[in-house]
Amino acid sequence: MDQPQGQQALNKTTASVLVWGFRVSAALLVLGLVVSAIQGEELHTSLESIPDLMGEIADGNGSGLVGLAILVMMATPIASTLSVAISSIRLGDRRYAAITAGVLGILIVSATISAT
Amino acid sequence: MELWESIALGGSAALAAVLGSMLGLGGGVFLVPIFTLFFGIDPKVAIAASAISVITNSVVGSSNHLRNGFTNIRLAMLLGLTTVSGAIAGALLAVVANAGVLSFIFGLVLLAAAISMLVRRQAVVPNSEPGDPDPFRLGASFTDRATGAVVRYIPQRVPLGLGASALAGILSGLLGVGGGVIQVPMMNLLMRVPVKAAAGTSTFLVGMTAVATATVFYADGKIDATVVVPAMIGIFAGSQLGSSLTSRVKTANLVLIFVAIMLYLSISMILKAFGIELPIED
Numbered sequence: 001m002d003q004p005q006g007q008q009a010l011n012k013t014t015a016s017v018l019v020w021g022f023r024v025s026a027a028l029l030v031l032g033l034v035v036s037a038i039q040g041e042e043l044h045t046s047l048e049s050i051p052d053l054m055g056e057i058a059d060g061n062g063s064g065l066v067g068l069a070i071l072v073m074m075a076t077p078i079a080s081t082l083s084v085a086i087s088s089i090r091l092g093d094r095r096y097a098a099i100t101a102g103v104l105g106i107l108i109v110s111a112t113i114s115a116t
Numbered sequence: 117m118e119l120w121e122s123i124a125l126g127g128s129a130a131l132a133a134v135l136g137s138m139l140g141l142g143g144g145v146f147l148v149p150i151f152t153l154f155f156g157i158d159p160k161v162a163i164a165a166s167a168i169s170v171i172t173n174s175v176v177g178s179s180n181h182l183r184n185g186f187t188n189i190r191l192a193m194l195l196g197l198t199t200v201s202g203a204i205a206g207a208l209l210a211v212v213a214n215a216g217v218l219s220f221i222f223g224l225v226l227l228a229a230a231i232s233m234l235v236r237r238q239a240v241v242p243n244s245e246p247g248d249p250d251p252f253r254l255g256a257s258f259t260d261r262a263t264g265a266v267v268r269y270i271p272q273r274v275p276l277g278l279g280a281s282a283l284a285g286i287l288s289g290l291l292g293v294g295g296g297v298i299q300v301p302m303m304n305l306l307m308r309v310p311v312k313a314a315a316g317t318s319t320f321l322v323g324m325t326a327v328a329t330a331t332v333f334y335a336d337g338k339i340d341a342t343v344v345v346p347a348m349i350g351i352f353a354g355s356q357l358g359s360s361l362t363s364r365v366k367t368a369n370l371v372l373i374f375v376a377i378m379l380y381l382s383i384s385m386i387l388k389a390f391g392i393e394l395p396i397e398d
Contacts (some may be wrong), residue, residue, distance in 0.1 A: 004166070007256075010189060015182040018175045043341035047334060066341050071169060073348070074330050076175050077323035081196075084189055095253070096190050103196040103324065110204050110328050114335035 010087045017083045021076025025069045032065030047071075080108050125155060126346035126353075129169060133354025134361065135374060136173075144170045144293040144326075145229060147347065148222060148379040153388065157343060159215045159222075163292030164333035165343045167326045168295040171349040176324025176352060178316075185258040186316025191271055191309070194252065195281040195317075196324050199295065202285025203325040207332035210290045214388040222291050224387030228299045230378040248272070258313060271307040280306060289329045294322030 037045060043063050047070060048056070056064025081104045088097035132146035144166040151162035182188045210218060253272040268375045271277065280302045288295035298316045303314035333339055387393070 007189075008185075011182040011185065011187065014189065015179040018179040018182075022172075022175045022179075029348070033345070043345060045340045045342055046337040047339035047341060047344075063341065066345060070339065070344055070348075073168065073171055073175065074327055074334070077171060077327045080178075080320075081193075081324060082325065084193065096193060099190075099197060100193045103193055103200055106200050106204070107199075107324065107327055110200075111331045114331035 006091045010084065010091065013087055014080050014083050017080045018076060021072065021079055025072040025076065026071060027068035028065050032062045032067075032069055035060070035062030035065060037062070075111075078104070078111065081107060121170075122342065122346045125151070125343060126174065126350035128154070129347045129350025130354030130357070131350075132171075133173065133351045134358040135377070136355070136358065140331060143374070145226065145293075145297050145378075146381070147351070148383055149226065151343070151347075152219070153384050155382070158338075159218045160210065160333070160336070160338045160341050161343055162339040163218070165340065165347040166292035166328065167330040167333065168293070168339070168344050169347045170326040171323050171330060172348045173351055173355050174294065174319055174326065177319040178323060181316035181319055184261075184316070186312050187320045188254065188256045188309070188313055188317045189320070190252075191254050191303075192317050192321045192324075192377055194254070194274070195277060195299075198278045198282035199285035199288070199299075199321060199325050200328045202282040203289035203295075203328040204332060206286040206289025206291075207329040208289075209286075210292075211332060211336045211338075213290070214228075216391075218291065219385045220389035221287075223382045223384070223389065225287060225291060225293070225297070226378050226382035226385065230375045230382065232297070232301050233375055233378070235301075235363070256313065260312065265314070269308065269310055269311050269313065271303070271330055272342050273307055277302065277307045285325055285328075288322070288325045292326075292329060292333075295317075295325050296322050 026087060035041075039062055041061060041063055043066055047053075047067050050071070053064050053067045053071070081100060085097055085100040085104055088100055128150045129147060132150055135146055136144070147166045147169060148159065148162045151157040151165065152159050157165075178187060250270045252271070252274050254274070255268070257266055257268040259265070260267050281299065284295040284298035286301065287293065287298065293361065296315075299318040299321060300311070300314045303309040303317065304311050330339070384393075
């Protein structure tokens with residue numbers, strides 16, 4: 001029952017996805033706060049839809065970047081779940097690949113309903 | 117929001133995270149009562165901010181737990197099926213629920229958490245043996261660095277665990293807490309998962325649960341960046357500080373003090389549901 005190599009690789013890949021999600025979110029957050037401070041701009045009291053946020057970022061607004069940072073943080077556990085599903089398939093673990101796909105499906109349906 | 121208010125929110129979130137990480141509860145269980153009782157923030161906005169803070173805490177904490185081998189990913193995914201579904205149901209209920217009802221339920225959960233902490237001080241749960249049946253193929257092992265021993269375990273009573281996880285998910289979605297306050301003792305006491313593995317698996321699981329909660333609140337327009345950003349930064353800083361303090365301080369000695377704080381917050385939330393505020397609030 002010691003952690004087999006495949007399991008260790010699964011843990012390592014999942015950890016990497018989480019670390020990179022955090023780094024991207026933190027970088028966007030810092031950049032957004034700096035830009036907002038320079039522009040003297042208030043942060044949103046209600047996070048806008050993704051197309052509106054993209055429009056704000058295109059206009060160079062810092063609050064759009066802050067909103068995107070929050071969304072990237074929210075998306076990171078979804079990305080890690082996707083990574084677990086892919087790794088489980090590669091390891092030939094069909095049962096847990098299906099279970100992970102089920103969790104991912106629930107998360108994606110929830111996120112899609114929210115985004116629309 | 118004024119700058120001093122943002123700093124105060126961030127400082128409070130950091131304090132919540134220090135307390136939470138020292139107790140292995142995450143910060144959410146303290147964050148919502150502090151934000152609603154002392155800053156007068158709408159409970160639904162506080163719950164949404166708490167959910168995103170829980171995600172931040174989970175993302176940072178899980179990467180460490182995964183490297184240490186404490187996280188049982190198979191167990192997290194299996195429990196995730198019922199927990200995440202429960203969280204979506206809970207968050208949908210929270211969106212339509214009365215703020216007073218949410219305060220009341222939160223007060224009861226805090227009360228249960230305080231009692232659970234007192235029980236956990238006494239509980240010593242034997243782990244399952246390597247030869248035990250493992251029909252769900254959930255057996256795992258990790259090296260406990262404190263003792264140098266390899267700890268092997270097989271989670272037991274899986275169907276009961278799935279049911280308890282659904283309940284944890286509903287409460288998590290309803291109140292914006294990570295659910296670790298229920299998941300860790302449930303995995304440890306009910307499923308016989310060692311505490312370190314239960315904490316590592318719970319940290320990973322609550323991230324997925326909180327995503328389900330946060331997306332529902334996002335759709336309802338309750339994600340307020342002026343509250344979420346100080347909360348995220350405060351929770352991150354506080355959990356780092358809490359982790360380093362945990363290794364230096366005898367946490368068991370602090371449990372009674374923290375239980376007293378939780379009881380105070382619990383009573384405050386229950387009274388708030390009936391329109392009664394304690395003198396030092398707001």
